[in-house]
Amino acid sequence: MTSSQGSAGRWSDLDRPPLNAAALRHALVLPDGLWTSLDVVESTGSTNSDLAARAAELPEGAVLVAEEQLHGRGRLDRTWTAPARSGLFVSVLLKPDVPVHRWGWLTLLTGVAAASGLSKAAGVDLSLKWPNDLLVKIAGEERKTGGILAERAGEDGIVVGIGINVSLRAEELPVPAAGSLALAGAVSTDRDTLLRAVLRSLEQWYGDWVRADGDPDASGLLVAYGTACATLGRRVRADLPGERMLEGVAVGIDGDGRLVVETEGGGTEAVAAGDIVHLRAA
Structure with missing residues (x-):
């Protein structure tokens, strides 16, 4: 950890x-x-x-x-970097008293909670790309402004990490497909307000989910x-484990949180893990 007293240059951005x-x-x-x-x-x-x-x-x-x-991490060991104080970088420890086979829903639940909370607090419409990306539209183009990573922690715990680009400017974006709430026209980029909204929304959704076992x-x-899922109804390509590729139309989410893809032959396949690319509307 560093001291802000010794790094005035890094902390001098009044925005x-x-x-x-x-508070x-x-x-x-x-x-x-x-x-x-x-x-x-x-x-x-x-x-x-x-x-x-811990x-x-x-x-x-x-x-x-x-x-x-x-050294923020996303799915598939991708890195997540952003300038200091330009976003929300938060992790929470959850120990859900629900059947373990339903724990996979926590990533999707956190996406719903974050999108809902941020939409209200920032005044920006957010959508979800299965399984863990938060999208905004900038000049009519979908851009990733956030991501979620859930990891087991011991026998009874899950750490859920949320990363949100809040005030990143165009020249600070790590890749062209990235975005931020500010670039999407947010009415507020006050991170205290946004973090309260996200955590309150997550508390409500998590409580409802636990009470429903x-x-x-x-x-x-x-x-x-x-x-909220922008993937549904889209033609997608799924890059699956073992270097296998699946292409088709995303038609639903099943009871285990898997993405159901309708293939060219008319059959369906449920995708539990993989990298999803949006191709076009069905």
Whole structure:
């Protein structure tokens, strides 16, 4: 971790004020709430790795936020980098008391919660690309502005990491397909407001899901994800494990959270893991 006192140059961007950790804890860490602690660090390698390393000693609901993440990770070991204080880099520790075979829904649940919370707080329409990307539209083009990574932590825990590009400018985007809430016309890029909205939405969706014993249908998650998912109805290419490729139309999400693809021959195949490329509308 670094000291902001010794790095004035890095912290001199007045458009990117630091998070107010005390105010966030006051608003989110409540006696009967899900969130049990909230820590903000100036810089770290990966909030997911840090939280996972302490999962055994922490209760459910621990939240770790970084102003800067140096070695953030996405699916398939991709890196996630962004300037300091330009986004939300947050991980939460969950210990769901639901059947383990339903834990795969946590990535999709977090996507629904983040998209819902950010849409209200930032005034930007967000959609979901299966399984874990958050999309915005910039000049009519879909751009990735966020991602989610869920990882097992011990026998009973899952660390869910959320990375959101908030104030990135065009010249700061890591790749042409990336975007940010600011570039999508957000009415607010106040990260305190956005983080509160995301965590409150996640608390509500997670609570409903746990109370439904992880059932995506009974909790309303299946319908909500299908409504927000930009992948459905699209022609897609799935790059699958073992260097196999599948092409067809994404027609649904099954009860296990898998993407159902209708192939050229009229059959369907459920994709549990893979890299999905949107080709065009069906």
